[in-house]
Amino acid sequence: MIRNLLLASAATLGLATAAAAQDPTEACFVYVGPIGDGGWTYQHHQGALAVKETYGDKVNVRWQESVPEGADSERVITQMALSGCDIIFTTSFGYMDPTNAVAAKFPKVKFEHATGYKREHSNVSSYNSRFYEGRAVVGHIAGRMTKTNKIGYIASFPIPEVIMGINSYYNHAKAVNPDVELVVTWVYTWFDPAKEADAARAMLDQGVDMITAHTDSTAPLAEIAKEGGSAFGFGQASDMSAFATNDDGSMGPRITSIIDDWSPYYVKRVGQLMDGTYEQIDSWGGMPEGEVVIGPMTDAIPADVQAEAQGMIEAITAGEYHPFTGPMFNQAGEQFLADGETIEDGPLLGMNFYVQGITAEIPN
Amino acid sequence: MDLSAIDPALLVAALMVSATPILLAALGEMVVERAGVLNLGVEGMMIIGAVTGFIVGFNTEVPALGFVAAAFASALLALAFGLLTQVLLSNQVATGLGLTLVGLGLSALLGKPYEGMKAPTLSQIDFGPLSDLPFLGPVLFGHDPVVYLSLLLVLVVWYVIKHTRVGLILRAVGENHDAAHALGYKVVRIRLAAIAFGGSLAGLGGAYLSLVRLPQWTEGMTAGAGWIALAIVVFASWRAGRVLIGAYLFGGLTVLQLNLQAAGVTIGVQYLSMAPYLITILVLVLITSGKGRGSHAAPASLGRAFQQSR
Numbered sequence: 001m002i003r004n005l006l007l008a009s010a011a012t013l014g015l016a017t018a019a020a021a022q023d024p025t026e027a028c029f030v031y032v033g034p035i036g037d038g039g040w041t042y043q044h045h046q047g048a049l050a051v052k053e054t055y056g057d058k059v060n061v062r063w064q065e066s067v068p069e070g071a072d073s074e075r076v077i078t079q080m081a082l083s084g085c086d087i088i089f090t091t092s093f094g095y096m097d098p099t100n101a102v103a104a105k106f107p108k109v110k111f112e113h114a115t116g117y118k119r120e121h122s123n124v125s126s127y128n129s130r131f132y133e134g135r136a137v138v139g140h141i142a143g144r145m146t147k148t149n150k151i152g153y154i155a156s157f158p159i160p161e162v163i164m165g166i167n168s169y170y171n172h173a174k175a176v177n178p179d180v181e182l183v184v185t186w187v188y189t190w191f192d193p194a195k196e197a198d199a200a201r202a203m204l205d206q207g208v209d210m211i212t213a214h215t216d217s218t219a220p221l222a223e224i225a226k227e228g229g230s231a232f233g234f235g236q237a238s239d240m241s242a243f244a245t246n247d248d249g250s251m252g253p254r255i256t257s258i259i260d261d262w263s264p265y266y267v268k269r270v271g272q273l274m275d276g277t278y279e280q281i282d283s284w285g286g287m288p289e290g291e292v293v294i295g296p297m298t299d300a301i302p303a304d305v306q307a308e309a310q311g312m313i314e315a316i317t318a319g320e321y322h323p324f325t326g327p328m329f330n331q332a333g334e335q336f337l338a339d340g341e342t343i344e345d346g347p348l349l350g351m352n353f354y355v356q357g358i359t360a361e362i363p364n
Numbered sequence: 365m366d367l368s369a370i371d372p373a374l375l376v377a378a379l380m381v382s383a384t385p386i387l388l389a390a391l392g393e394m395v396v397e398r399a400g401v402l403n404l405g406v407e408g409m410m411i412i413g414a415v416t417g418f419i420v421g422f423n424t425e426v427p428a429l430g431f432v433a434a435a436f437a438s439a440l441l442a443l444a445f446g447l448l449t450q451v452l453l454s455n456q457v458a459t460g461l462g463l464t465l466v467g468l469g470l471s472a473l474l475g476k477p478y479e480g481m482k483a484p485t486l487s488q489i490d491f492g493p494l495s496d497l498p499f500l501g502p503v504l505f506g507h508d509p510v511v512y513l514s515l516l517l518v519l520v521v522w523y524v525i526k527h528t529r530v531g532l533i534l535r536a537v538g539e540n541h542d543a544a545h546a547l548g549y550k551v552v553r554i555r556l557a558a559i560a561f562g563g564s565l566a567g568l569g570g571a572y573l574s575l576v577r578l579p580q581w582t583e584g585m586t587a588g589a590g591w592i593a594l595a596i597v598v599f600a601s602w603r604a605g606r607v608l609i610g611a612y613l614f615g616g617l618t619v620l621q622l623n624l625q626a627a628g629v630t631i632g633v634q635y636l637s638m639a640p641y642l643i644t645i646l647v648l649v650l651i652t653s654g655k656g657r658g659s660h661a662a663p664a665s666l667g668r669a670f671q672q673s674r
Contacts, residue, residue, distance in 0.1 A: 034584050
């Protein structure tokens with residue numbers, strides 16, 4: 001039995017080195033949800049497909065869906081490294097420690113971890129997207145369009161990534177509507193359609209009429225659709241254009257969307273690996289790099305608001321405007337950005353406080 | 365913090381809708397367990413119901429047909445479990461877990477072409493002016509037919525198990541299958557019927573998610589609802605009325621904590637989301653310690669294989 005196992009693993013290792021020595025390059029992806037979630041994982045998979053499309057036969061793309069964060073993911077990543085992957089993209093925050101642990105054992109394999117900050121070995125890079133740029137645009141739209149002056153944010157986990165999104169959303173709504181009130185609900189999951197819908201329902205029942213979600217499914221939009229046009233929401237991670245119009249042809253709940261486009265990054269990194277220019281990096285792209293895209297706006301948004309939003313998109317893309325520009329204050333009223341000062345990436349990545357005006361508290 | 369923003373009527377109405385899938389699934393599982401069978405495949409049967417209901421509802425544009433198809437499909441899947449565990453005498457725990465894996469995988473495959481589509485949904489029953497009553501209107505007269513069906517089923521299951529001969533036989537099989545067999549009852553056949561019934565209710569619960577609650581098909585959309593249903597059965601110490609309480613408590617606490625959050629309350633929210641599970645553990649402790657009213661509530665033959673020749 002043991003001898004058989006040894007033989008089997010020797011064969012696997014043999015295969016692995018053989019595959020590494022010759023083309024095609026093996027690019028592997030670990031997904032936290034199903035590709036069919038219509039949001040986060042779907043977009044990562046679009047990026048993977050773009051890699052295949054760009055490089056054709058020179059690259060093999062493999063993936064594993066619905067890998068739970070934690071110990072299971074370490075097994076999956078190890079298995080991928082053993083089976084000849086040259087570069088492994090792990091696409092959820094919770095894969096951070098497993099990715100680094102596996103990377104220590106496979107120094108020749110390149111590891112790329114999304115949305116994390118740990119790069120404990122020279123073969124681990126990290127990459128993320130400046131989603132808060134998109135939150136700024138939808139926050140502006142929400143602030144201009146709300147009739148009840150209550151806007152909502154369905155939040156997943158209290159991590160800096162989500163908190164900076166909440167701050168950006170609220171700040172840009174308040175800038176155009178001083179009376180706006182922000183309602184945050186924490187669902188403590190990235191993907192649970194029923195719970196996401198329950199969260200949207202709770203907000204709608206309390207008079208919230210503009211909702212953005214930081215979770216992965218389309219369920220909040222479906223719940224908003226039940227309001228029959230008195231409340232709106234935004235596509236999250238993916239365009240979610242199916243909710244732009246209702247079945248009867250009337251205006252749907254999705255008025256625009258924040259799209260994560262991972263294709264430019266994935267194509268670039270796999271290309272660098274193939275032509276030998278690959279280096280360890282910490283990448284944080286946004287609208288200028290084409291990694292954060294605002295989806296088509298529907299006519300539910302008044303023309304002047306559309307024009308303002310478009311102006312903001314252009315300013316951010318051109319690098320003229322940073323959504324965290326001072327003066328800005330925290331909830332205690334302490335100033336953390338001077339007039340005209342823009343935030344550094346370090347403090348932004350560690351953001352653990354709400355800005356002034358948000359009445360809720362961040363759960364521990 | 366603005367608690368006045370929470371409208372109790374809307375809260376109760378929302379929790380009834382939110383709890384209906386787990387209520388249906390838990391009720392079915394309770395009947396299965398009363399017959400002495402432990403089917404851990406509730407999650408798998410629910411999601412097969414969800415995908416079948418959506419596919420049929422989408423293609424026929426008649427949501428009611430979707431529910432019927434979902435009940436049949438999940439009953440069929442449950443019968444596969446029945447065949448393996450009752451006839452071929454496989455281990456119930458392992459087979460049940462396998463059923464969940466099969467259900468999740470199969471539903472993902474079947475549902476692929478239906479992602480991102482919208483199906484016609486059930487509309488609320490029109491009670492006329494009754495729906496406009498303060499409080500009672502939205503709570504009692506503002507729902508779709510399945511919510512009422514689920515409540516009716518609780519009543520029927522309670523009555524049948526407690527007051528009819530069929531219920532007595534079912535309980536006999538669950539408490540002591542050898543004795544029931546000696547009395548001439550067809551243990552395997554009765555258990556298969558219970559398994560099919562449990563499957564069809566899990567299927568209805570799943571279809572409620574994909575046709576009413578959300579309404580859409582997303583892979584893995586049950587997201588653990590089947591496991592909550594299993595917990596509710598234990599919580600309810602195998603009584604129909606308590607299944608209702610348990611389901612509304614589980615669903616209610618989720619809805620309540622989200623509403624409290626939306627109203628600006630943050631402290632204690634995590635504890636509130638934990639509460640149903642803590643209570644379930646507490647109930648389990650009470651049952652196994654032999655104290656309290658729920659003690660010895662578990663059917664004595666639960667999970668044990670029945671072999672006629674023994």
